[in-house]
Amino acid sequence: MSTAASLRPRYESGVGVLDKASLLLGVLEDGPASSARIVAASGLSRPTVYRLAMALERLRLVTRDSRGRYMLGPRLGEMAVEVRGDRMVESAGPVLSALRDRTRADARLHRRRGDLQVCVATAEKPAGPGERVPVGAAFPMTSGAVAQVLLAWEEPDRLYEGLRRARFTADTLSAVRRRGWAQSVGERDSGIATVTAPVRGRDGRVVAALSVSGPVIRLGRQPGQAYAHPVIEAALRLGDLSGC
The missing domain is CATH 3.30.450.40 (GAF domain)
Known part of the structure; x- marks a missing residue:
């Protein structure tokens, strides 16, 4: 089944971890998402999503809403x-x-x-x-x-x-x-x-x-x-x- 992320143009740097982070952030462009939704929409494994989300959260590129869903963080806006x-x-x-x-x-x-x-x-x-x-x-x-x-x-x-x-x-x-x-x-x-x-x-x-x-x-x-x-x-x- 097609997802919003799969329909969006995919940009690749050739650096694996950056491309995976880009996939995760691409899912969040459509709004807050649970880890399960990120896995389904990005094709990344659950452990990979967890590790990337934690790292991006420390960098303030990802944050969480009141329901614990991941969303784009304040550093992007800043x-x-x-x-x-x-x-x-x-x-x-x-x-x-x-x-x-x-x-x-x-x-x-x-x-x-x-x-x-x-x-x-x-x-x-x-x-x-x-x-x-x-x-x-x-x-x-x-x-x-x-x-x-x-x-x-x-x-x-x-x-x-x-x-x-x-x-x-x-x-x-x-x-x-x-x-x-x-x-x-x-x-x-x-x-x-x-x-x-x-x-x-x-x-x-x-x-x-x-x-x-x-x-x-x-x-x-x-x-x-x-x-x-x-x-x-x-x-x-x-x-x-x-x-x-």
């Missing part, structure tokens, strides 16, 4: 984050903190880096249930409200290319463009709801996505109804402050 001279990141702290305090939810800023969505700034609640997402954490552009916002206003060729692997549809993105925000419930973590709005530059292009996330039990299964307005306001303020 290498893609352009902090120096990034006025939006420099301006994000107060805006995210105010949004966190207003909504009592974790507030984050994301940018797109190729096929990844990367967290570049965050203001999380100090304690309580939720999904910990450090600066530099990278996730595939295949699911969730952040991916929808970062993809919805792309040029047609990039939009349709992104949809080829996405778990949402063109109709989903059309609805996001129409209302100006996206929501997701349990798409990456079964207990987490997220609401996201676009941050636009001076030319009107979407340059980032601002989100709030929290337990579904508190934000609800239709979180956009209660949280879209404050998230949109914060995204507009951040766009004005950063002047990108």
